[in-house]
Amino acid sequence: MKIAENDGQVLIIGGGPAGLATAIILAKRGFQNITVLEKRPSANYYEPDKSFNYLIDGRGQKLIDYIEIADKLSQNGVSSTDFYLTKVESNGNRKTLKLPIVDPNRKAAYWITRQTFVGLLYEEIQHKWHNYINIIFNSKCVGITKNSDGKEKLEKIKVTAEIDNNKLQQFQPLLLVGCDGINSIVRNTLNKWEDSLSSKFEMQYFPSPSSGLKYKILTLPPKFPLTENGDELSTSEMAYAIRSVFKDKNNSISLGLLPVKNPDEVRSANIVTKPNHHIWKLKDGKEIHNFFNQSFPQLPIQKIVSLREAERFAVSQGGEFPIPQHCNGFYSKLNDEAFIVLLGDAIHSFPPDLGQGVNSALEDVCILNETLEKSNNNLSEALPLYESSRLPDTKALIRLMQVGYPWQYNQAPLRKKLWNVNFLLRLALSKILPFAFSPPAFFLVQNHQLSYSEILAKAERTTRILYVILVFIVLVLVSSRLG
Numbered sequence: 001m002k003i004a005e006n007d008g009q010v011l012i013i014g015g016g017p018a019g020l021a022t023a024i025i026l027a028k029r030g031f032q033n034i035t036v037l038e039k040r041p042s043a044n045y046y047e048p049d050k051s052f053n054y055l056i057d058g059r060g061q062k063l064i065d066y067i068e069i070a071d072k073l074s075q076n077g078v079s080s081t082d083f084y085l086t087k088v089e090s091n092g093n094r095k096t097l098k099l100p101i102v103d104p105n106r107k108a109a110y111w112i113t114r115q116t117f118v119g120l121l122y123e124e125i126q127h128k129w130h131n132y133i134n135i136i137f138n139s140k141c142v143g144i145t146k147n148s149d150g151k152e153k154l155e156k157i158k159v160t161a162e163i164d165n166n167k168l169q170q171f172q173p174l175l176l177v178g179c180d181g182i183n184s185i186v187r188n189t190l191n192k193w194e195d196s197l198s199s200k201f202e203m204q205y206f207p208s209p210s211s212g213l214k215y216k217i218l219t220l221p222p223k224f225p226l227t228e229n230g231d232e233l234s235t236s237e238m239a240y241a242i243r244s245v246f247k248d249k250n251n252s253i254s255l256g257l258l259p260v261k262n263p264d265e266v267r268s269a270n271i272v273t274k275p276n277h278h279i280w281k282l283k284d285g286k287e288i289h290n291f292f293n294q295s296f297p298q299l300p301i302q303k304i305v306s307l308r309e310a311e312r313f314a315v316s317q318g319g320e321f322p323i324p325q326h327c328n329g330f331y332s333k334l335n336d337e338a339f340i341v342l343l344g345d346a347i348h349s350f351p352p353d354l355g356q357g358v359n360s361a362l363e364d365v366c367i368l369n370e371t372l373e374k375s376n377n378n379l380s381e382a383l384p385l386y387e388s389s390r391l392p393d394t395k396a397l398i399r400l401m402q403v404g405y406p407w408q409y410n411q412a413p414l415r416k417k418l419w420n421v422n423f424l425l426r427l428a429l430s431k432i433l434p435f436a437f438s439p440p441a442f443f444l445v446q447n448h449q450l451s452y453s454e455i456l457a458k459a460e461r462t463t464r465i466l467y468v469i470l471v472f473i474v475l476v477l478v479s480s481r482l483g
Contacts, residue, residue: 009031009032009033009034009173009174009175010023010026010031010033010034010035010173010174010175010177011035011037011159011171011173011175011176011177012034012035012036012037012177012179013037013141013159013176013177013178013179013180013184013185013186014036014037014038014178014179014180014181014344014346015036015037015038015039015040015118015135015137015179016038016118016179016181016344017054017114017117017118017121017344017358017361017362018179018343018344018345018361018362018364018365019036019038019177019179019180019344020036020118020121020122020125020135021063021067021121021361021362021365022177022179022343022365022368023036023125023129023133023135024067024121024124024125024129024133025063025066025067025365025368025369025372027125027128027129027132027133028066028067028129029369029372029373029377030377031132031175031377032131032132033132034132034133034134035133035134035135035136035171035173036133036134036135036136037136037139037140037141037161038135038136038137038138038139039138039139039140040137040138041137041138042137043118043119043122043135043137044115044119046115047115048217048219048268048312048316049216049217049316049317049318049319050114051113051114051115051217051219051266051268052113052114052217052268052352053111053112053113053114053258053259053260053268054111054112054113054114054117054355054357054358055080055109055110055111055355055359056073056077056109056110056112056117056358056359056362057080057107057109057355057359057446057448058106058107058109058446058447058448058449059356059359059360059362059363059445059448060358060359060362060363061073061107061109061448062362062363062366062448063362063363063365063366063369064362066366066369067124069120069121069124072120072123072124073110073112073117073120074110075261076112076116076117076120076261076262077110077111077112077116077261078110078111078112078237078259078260078261079108079109079110080108080109080110080111081108082237083098083099083111083239083259084096084097084098084099084237084238084239085097085099085238085239085240085241086238086239086240086241087240087241087243088226088240088241088242088243088298088299089243089298090243090244090245090296090297090298091298092298094226096238106446106447107448109446111258111259111260111261112260112261113260113265113268116260116261116262116265117358122135136161136163138163138164138165139161139162139163139164139169140161140162141159141160141161141180141185141186142160142161142162142168143159143160144157144158144159144160144176144185144186144189145157145158145160146158146193146334146338154334154335154336154337154338155334155335155338156172156334156337156338157172157173157176157334157338157340158170158171158172159171159172159173159176174337174338174339174379175339175340175341175379176339176340176341177340177341177342177343178340178341178342178343178346179342179343179344179346179361180346181344181345181346181349182322182325182345182346182349184342184345184346186340186342186346187201187327187342187346187347188201190329190332190340190342193332194329199328200327200328200329201327201328201329201332202327203325203326203327203349204325204326204327204328205323205324205325206323206324206325206398206399206401206402207323207324207402208323208324208350208351208353208401208402208406209406209407209411209412209415210321210351210353210406210407210408210409210411211321211322211323211324211350211351212275212320212321212323213272213273213274213275213320213321213351213409213411214272214273214274214275214277214280214318214319214320214321215270215271215272215273215318215319215320215321216271216279216313216316216318216319217268217269217270217271217316217318218255218268218269218271218305218309218313219266219267219268219269219309219312219313220234220257220266220267220268220269220304220305221266221267221304222236222263222264222265222266222267223235223236223263224267224303224304225300225303225304226299227300228300228303230300230303234257234267235263236259236260236261236262236263236265236267237259237260237261238259239256239257239258239259240255240256240257241254241255241256241257242254242255242256242257242269242296242298242299244295244296245294245295245296245297246294246295249274249277250276250277250278251277251278251295253271253273253277253279253295254271255269255270255271255296256269256270256271256272257269257270258270272321272409274411275320278291279291280318282314283314284310284311284314285307285308285309285310285311285313285314286310287314288305288310288311288313288314289301289302289305289307289310292305292310321351321352322349322350322351323350324349324350324351324398324401324402325348325349325350325398326347326348326349326394326395326397326398327342327347327348328391329342329387330342330343330347330383330386330387330390330391331383331384331386331387333379333380333383336380339379339380339383341368341383341386343361343364343365343368344360344361344364345357345361347364347390347394348360348394348397348398350397350398350401351401351406353401353404353405353406353408354400354401354404354405354441354442354445355445356397356401356445360394360397360452364390367386367389367390368382368386370389371383371385371386371389392453393451393452393453394452396451396452396453396455396456397452399456400441400445400452400455400456400459403441403459404440404441404442404445405441405442406419407419407420423440423442425466426438426439426440426462426466427439427440427443429462430462436465437462437465438458438459438461438462440459441455441456441459444458444459
């Protein structure tokens with residue numbers, strides 16, 4: 001197989017939100033030869049198992065504002081200030097609630113599908129930066145090596161990519177950017193290159209009650225009927241929580257649907273369960289239909305779940321919530337002509353408990369942009385500054401994932417109730433004595449003006465005060481009994 005060569009200035013592995021956003025900020029900064037390798041066949045390719053809904057909050061919108069697509073986000077997203085949820089019980093009863101706004105003065109967040117959001121970034125590239133950014137779809141990185149320059153004996157980065165499943169192409173970038181997710185080949189390569197005593201590119205793991213839960217996504221048609229006779233249809237900008245008739249832990253499920261702006265867009269129903277749930281034992285579309293018919297008698301399942309979708313859902317492996325994890329190394333410098341930097345899930349990954357996956361990745365890109373600004377695009381100065389600036393917040397973010405909202409999936413009802421008591425106590429105390437107590441971390445992360453480190457410090461301060469109060473109460477009770 002013949003190998004084509006391309007000496008590019010920047011090569012980005014991964015064309016998701018972090019990869020495309022990085023390409024745009026580099027183009028805005030004057031980098032002119034940027035290539036993005038993306039495994040999907042096209043920008044608008046629909047992946048049912050990745051049809052997530054993002055909530056782009058103020059943290060993520062810092063990047064959105066910088067690349068000047070805030071208007072497009074608001075036009076294509078559903079504002080959190082207009083967030084309604086309809087609970088559909090198994091007996092058919094429905095109740096619609098307008099979810100409370102934590103802080104009316106805070107910047108509105110927007111619900112938007114992953115496909116739509118990636119599409120906005122791609123459109124921005126095509127509109128403004130197509131002369132500087134080349135996206136190669138249906139491509140994947142298959143190898144990264146470092147070779148010495150014959151003349152100056154400088155090590156060069158050499159990346160081999162497979163394109164369209166039959167053609168190999170090699171790149172020799174000045175800057176290699178790893179935005180290739182939790183199983184990053186870029187990070188894994190750096191880990192292999194590191195001295196055996198170093199583990200800066202090795203992921204560090206921090207257990208969470210929600211890690212290990214499994215999920216599948218069921219695709220439903222737009223405006224699907226809520227009743228057998230079809231006289232009531234679902235609304236695209238409405239969120240739904242559809243309850244199962246089953247109550248036992250091995251059969252009980254819920255369909256969670258988040259809002260979408262486009263009324264003609266398909267809806268994604270999220271199903272989150274423990275690994276031993278009955279749904280993972282169903283083999284084909286017929287078994288899926290039977291199970292859903294029994295689980296949701298309030299819905300016309302045969303009309304909203306096609307046999308084709310049931311078959312796809314049955315064979316889908318779904319996904320698993322990862323253990324909160326991060327590495328301690330975000331960049332590597334081989335020499336003045338070879339740099340590597342990591343962003344997004346390649347450096348931190350965690351369950352979706354706090355909705356910070358895409359927002360933290362976009363903030364990574366913002367921090368990288370700020371360090372490039374401070375160093376006047378000097379990579380030797382910018383990348384160490386990026387790592388030292390971002391690592392403390394990354395560690396704080398992972399700790400927040402362990403304590404923020406891990407029991408929301410009802411995987412342990414008693415623990416969830418105890419956690420809810422703690423949550424409501426913190427919320428009440430923060431309103432009564434705001435100078436002493438902070439709101440729950442779940443609310444604090446929505447304040448983009450606070451760093452993750454500041455949020456963790458506030459949460460831990462409240463925890464310490466609660467412990468002191470608890471110890472004081474115990475001592476008073478003990479002394480009263482002894483007295």
